[in-house]
Amino acid sequence: MAATITASAVRTCFGDGPATWDALRRGECGVALLRRVDPRRVGVAHGYPIADDRPFGPGRWLADCVTEALAAAGVDPRRRRVVSLVGTGLRESAEVERAALAGAVDFPAERLHFGPAVAGAAPGVGPVVTLANACSAGGHALALAQDLVETGEADAVLVGGADGSSASMLAMIGRVAARPTGRVRPFDTDRTGVLLGDGAVVLVVEADRPGAGLARLLGTGLSCDAGHETAPDRHGILRAVHDAYRRADRRPEQVDLVLAHGTGTALNDETEAGVLAEVFAGCEPGPLVTALKGAVGHTSGGSALLSVAVAIEALRTGLVPPVVGLSRPTPEAAGLRLVRDRAVAAAPRVAQVDAFGFGGLNAVTLLETT
Amino acid sequence: MTTVHAVPSPATAGFRPVAAVLSVALNVPGLDLPTLLAGAGRLAPDAALGTRGADPDPAGGPTVPTDPGAGPGGAGAPGDAADGPGWPAERAAELLGRKGLLAKEPATRFALCAVHRALGLPPKAPRRTGPADPRTAVVVSSNLGNVATVGDLAGRLRDGGPREVGPLEAPNASSNVIAGAIAIWFRFGGPNLTVCSGATAGLDAIWLAGLLLRVGRADRVVVVGVEPDDPQARALHAARRGATPGRPLRAGAACLLLGPPDPSERPLPPRDPADVAGREPALPDPTETPERPLALLGPVRDGTSFGGAPVDEARLGADHYGAAGVVHTALAVRLTAGTPAVAVRCGDPVDGVRETTVRAVPR
Numbered sequence: 001m002a003a004t005i006t007a008s009a010v011r012t013c014f015g016d017g018p019a020t021w022d023a024l025r026r027g028e029c030g031v032a033l034l035r036r037v038d039p040r041r042v043g044v045a046h047g048y049p050i051a052d053d054r055p056f057g058p059g060r061w062l063a064d065c066v067t068e069a070l071a072a073a074g075v076d077p078r079r080r081r082v083v084s085l086v087g088t089g090l091r092e093s094a095e096v097e098r099a100a101l102a103g104a105v106d107f108p109a110e111r112l113h114f115g116p117a118v119a120g121a122a123p124g125v126g127p128v129v130t131l132a133n134a135c136s137a138g139g140h141a142l143a144l145a146q147d148l149v150e151t152g153e154a155d156a157v158l159v160g161g162a163d164g165s166s167a168s169m170l171a172m173i174g175r176v177a178a179r180p181t182g183r184v185r186p187f188d189t190d191r192t193g194v195l196l197g198d199g200a201v202v203l204v205v206e207a208d209r210p211g212a213g214l215a216r217l218l219g220t221g222l223s224c225d226a227g228h229e230t231a232p233d234r235h236g237i238l239r240a241v242h243d244a245y246r247r248a249d250r251r252p253e254q255v256d257l258v259l260a261h262g263t264g265t266a267l268n269d270e271t272e273a274g275v276l277a278e279v280f281a282g283c284e285p286g287p288l289v290t291a292l293k294g295a296v297g298h299t300s301g302g303s304a305l306l307s308v309a310v311a312i313e314a315l316r317t318g319l320v321p322p323v324v325g326l327s328r329p330t331p332e333a334a335g336l337r338l339v340r341d342r343a344v345a346a347a348p349r350v351a352q353v354d355a356f357g358f359g360g361l362n363a364v365t366l367l368e369t370t
Numbered sequence: 371m372t373t374v375h376a377v378p379s380p381a382t383a384g385f386r387p388v389a390a391v392l393s394v395a396l397n398v399p400g401l402d403l404p405t406l407l408a409g410a411g412r413l414a415p416d417a418a419l420g421t422r423g424a425d426p427d428p429a430g431g432p433t434v435p436t437d438p439g440a441g442p443g444g445a446g447a448p449g450d451a452a453d454g455p456g457w458p459a460e461r462a463a464e465l466l467g468r469k470g471l472l473a474k475e476p477a478t479r480f481a482l483c484a485v486h487r488a489l490g491l492p493p494k495a496p497r498r499t500g501p502a503d504p505r506t507a508v509v510v511s512s513n514l515g516n517v518a519t520v521g522d523l524a525g526r527l528r529d530g531g532p533r534e535v536g537p538l539e540a541p542n543a544s545s546n547v548i549a550g551a552i553a554i555w556f557r558f559g560g561p562n563l564t565v566c567s568g569a570t571a572g573l574d575a576i577w578l579a580g581l582l583l584r585v586g587r588a589d590r591v592v593v594v595g596v597e598p599d600d601p602q603a604r605a606l607h608a609a610r611r612g613a614t615p616g617r618p619l620r621a622g623a624a625c626l627l628l629g630p631p632d633p634s635e636r637p638l639p640p641r642d643p644a645d646v647a648g649r650e651p652a653l654p655d656p657t658e659t660p661e662r663p664l665a666l667l668g669p670v671r672d673g674t675s676f677g678g679a680p681v682d683e684a685r686l687g688a689d690h691y692g693a694a695g696v697v698h699t700a701l702a703v704r705l706t707a708g709t710p711a712v713a714v715r716c717g718d719p720v721d722g723v724r725e726t727t728v729r730a731v732p733r
Contacts, residue, residue, distance in 0.1 A: 043532030091545055091566060093520050100521025100602060101528060105609035110720045112513065112606065113566050127672050127722065129574045132545035132564040140563060144578060147585045168523035171532050172540040222587065224562035226502035226553040229541040236559065239504055358541060359550025361562050 002248075003146045004213035005367070006156075007073035007204040008309045009065035012296045013048040013197060016068075021313050024295055024321035025343050031183045031195065031297070036094070037167050043174035046182055047165060048197030048297030055107070056092055059117035061200035062162040066121035073204040075156050078124030083153075085145055086114040086130045086160035087137025088301035089357070093166040114162065122158060132301075135261075136355035137161060138201065139304035139363025143220035145205040155206065161302030162200040170196060176230075178266065184298070185325035186262030186291040187269050187333040194263040197297020201305035211370055215312045218350075218366040219247030225360025232271040232356050240362035241279055244352070248366040253283045255366070256348035257314055259307035261356050262291025262323065263298055272354060273332035288346055290339045294325030304355035304363055311351040315369045318347040385711070385729055387631035388580035388670075390663035392590065394700045395487035397456035397480050398622030398690075403704065456622050457483045459598075467494040470555070473538055476621065477515035477598040478551045484594055484625035485552055502559025507588035509563045509579045510549040511571035511595045513692035514603035514619070516542050521602045548596060560588040565692075569612060570717045571595070572695020573724035576626070577670035583630050595696025596623035607691055612718030620688035624697040631666055665703045666729045673715060673723025699728060706730040 010017035013030035023030065030048045039045040050061065066084075075082060092112050099105045110116055113130035133140045138161030145157035174180075177193030185191040205217060221243025225236030245251065261272055280286045292307060293299075299306050314320050322339045329338055353365040396403055457465050459476035465483050474482070486495075519542040526534040541547045546564040553562050561582055565575040572595040579591040597603065599621035607619040690697045695716040702712035710730050717723035 041527045041531055089544060089546075093517075093543075093545065096517050096520045096602070096606070097524035099605070100524050105605050107609070108611040108720070109606040109609045110568055110611060113568050115567055115721060127567075127570070127574065127577075127724070129565060129567045129578070132566045133562075134544050134546045134550075137546075140561070143561075143587075144581060147581050147587075151581070151584060153581070166520065166524075166543070167527050168520050168535075168543040171523065171527055171535050172537065172543050174532055175535065175537040176540065222561040223504065224502070224508070224550070224553045224559050226557050226559045229547075229550055229554065236502070239559065357546070358544040359546050359562060360553065361546065361550070 001150045002208045003149050003205050003217040004207065004209045005203050005215045005217050005312065006206050006213040007069040008214060008312055009068035009072065009202045010306060010309050011050060011061040011065060011200045012299065012306065013050055014296065017309065021310070024292065024310060025319060027322045027324055027342055029183060029295055029324050037170060042167050042170040044170045045180070047195050050198035055095055055098065056111060057198065058088070058092060058162040058164045058200060059111065059114055062086065062114055062160050062202065063117045063121040065160065065200050065202035066118055066158060069158065069202040069204050070122055075204055077122045080155040081126060082122065082156045082158060083126040083148065084118045084122065084128040084158035084160060085141040086118060086128065086162065087133055087141035088114065088130060088161065089134045089137055089163050090166050090169055090300065091130065091132055093168070094164055097167055114160065118158065118160065125158065134357030134359055134361055135298065135300050136304055136357035136361045136363040137301035139220060139355035139365055140222060140361065142203070142305065142308065142365060143222050143363060146217055146220060149205055149207050157205045159203045159205055159305065160201065161305040163300035163302055164198050165196040183325055184264040184293045186260065186264045186294050186323050187273060187329050187338060188326045189328040189330050191264040191269060194265050194293065194298045197299040199296065199299030199302040199306060201302045201309055203305055203308065213370055215315055215367045216370055218250060218368055219244055220363055220365040221247060223362045225362070227360055230358055231267050233360060234271055234275055236360050237271065237275050237356060237362050240364040241275065244364040244366050250350060250366055252279050255287045255350050255352050256346065257311065257320060257351040258287045258289045259311050259351065259353045260289055260291040261354040262293055264293060268356065269330060270332050273330065273336060277335055286337055288320050288339050288344065288348065289336045290320055291323050294323055304353060304365065307353040308365060308367065311353055311367060314348055315351060318345055319343050320346050320348065385668055385727065387666035387668060387729065389583055389628040389667045390631050391626055391665045391667060391703050392629050392663055393488045393490065393627040394664060394703045395484050395625045396622065396697065396700055397483040397487060398620065398697065399456040399458045401622065402455050403701065456480065465493050474551060475516060475519055475542055475598065476600065477512060477596050478548050480621065480623035481510065481548050481552055481594045481596040482555055484623035485556060485592055488625040488627050497555070498557045502557045504559040505589040506558040507560035507562065507582050507591045508549050508552050508558050509565065509575045509591055509593045510552065511565045511575035511692045511696060512548055512597055513566050513568060513571060514597050514606055515548050516545055517606060518598065518600040518602045519543065552592065552594065558592060568721035569691060569694065570721050570724045571692035572697065573670050573716050573726055576667065576695060576699060576726065579628050580667065580670070583628065590627060590629045593626040593628060593696055594623055595690065595693030597621060597691050597693045610718070610720065612720030617689040620690055622690065622693065624693060624700040626696060626699060663731050665706045666731060668727035668729065670724050670726045673717060673725050695724065702728040
């Protein structure tokens, strides 16, 4: 079984989808000073912000993506059974913080989830379900979206991911960083930790139509480490990987490209590089590996879908953007075919996308050219 | 707002179950379910529920029920722990054991207590060890579980900067902390979802649980609805455009243990050897799964209207918000002891409405 991704819309620190792809292709880094919080209060000075400081940014960026993706897919929710699953790490937690500091709630609390944002941009849409699934939320939403179209429960699913940053989460990433982080450097020996990126992504998933759409969605494996709240676990990640390959009916040697989770933290990168080396052991030459967070930051709930959107562009154009911020790979990653310094032309056909989150939540997606 | 009412028998024609309810438990401080049901004029619930729960406190139960609808005489019957009065957060260690509980928020504690009860574990039962069970999924519905922590962190950061917060608070800053904690506590390694879609979240969670079963992503799903009632949660709950005046937020959790409607018709998908090599079998412990389901759940439907007299609303006297769909499905399971089918509805005028039907298992 498979499904078709028929549209993609993106918002990052670089702008919309085409602007983001251009920047990634050129190896640009979108890091900047944080815009909406005081660095002295959270202990983190940098991020990958979108230049939009009004409240409820994530919902607004998401709604923009919904509008764009629906138009691109030619899907009218008033005429077909369309539901929406939105993955997020923090929801609109920045507004919870604002209300707590003000001692008053000055907004309708329905806006803490993304139902109003999606429904406003997609008149006629059915249930809009927000999944707070940490940094792999978008991958979880994508897995369930494929299930819904494969079982015929929906004609199309608007799969969203959206996150901004909250002071509380910024403070946490600052506290766990080895030293202040000026930029994200996935798989680099000198990596110091992760930074948050603003972003939203919407994909439209419809029933399998070989030859049509942007890419074939082959399958997403899900697992929970059930081990540690914040540290990744090799066994748990491998369960998601194997689940993905079984659902997609593919083998590792068929994969040409990996979009790694690559957060630039000590724990993630070491664990993920080890898992990739294990999964692709014996594959010659093995897939190209890239990662986006050095360019756009960790877009949390949207990060899995952003990786999928970029994988789609790579499958369609044959061009793979480099890992921004990588100059000296760690020993664990040294055996991987990491794309460095500049984009490479490779004509990949099958791509794997990794996403791991707090709570030990793993989602691994496989997709291929139409 | 959630409503629960009996459905006339003809409505059960063509009933297509999507899940079997294997176990049910509540942990709602102040709510005594047997008393509530008796007071509602329903048939007294049979022993199908709660018989596997242990008495949490031989000294007489954790709280005295304070529900306005509760009548005298039935409160907190010892030995009826799975749906007797719930453990308050500050006493959760008496059921769960103390280890690992210190940094847990009230909502996480309510949720862990509800799961503990649904699994029929005795107080302070030894925690499961060994590899995680990859075939048991967790789906949590909660909108306000961590808002107190998020607000508190923001206040401390404003007043004292980053040194005022510790990295051990990181899990609570993420909105999926409850589902992650359940998975770790009970070693559930299957898909792990947190639904926070507002007033419909409880039945949205049950909808997705049914999907996980249908497509073979799990053999059983632990569904938990939970909300706290701290000041921050109450303020947000009251600030909804869809709020009903006079129905305050009530803290507590409910847990449903769901399995495929007919396990014999649903062979297990082939497992990857890496899942099982060298490990103990991951099948549910037979002592954890009743031989016969308590009830069957129908598909969750997207309601088209909002209205009708909510039968139990006045009696419940409070709103479980994101937990409501799960709390009231648990209640409906109890009602099927005396009624062939019970309809459950949750939602509000802004978030929309979801409905499902809980049906007694044909004998």
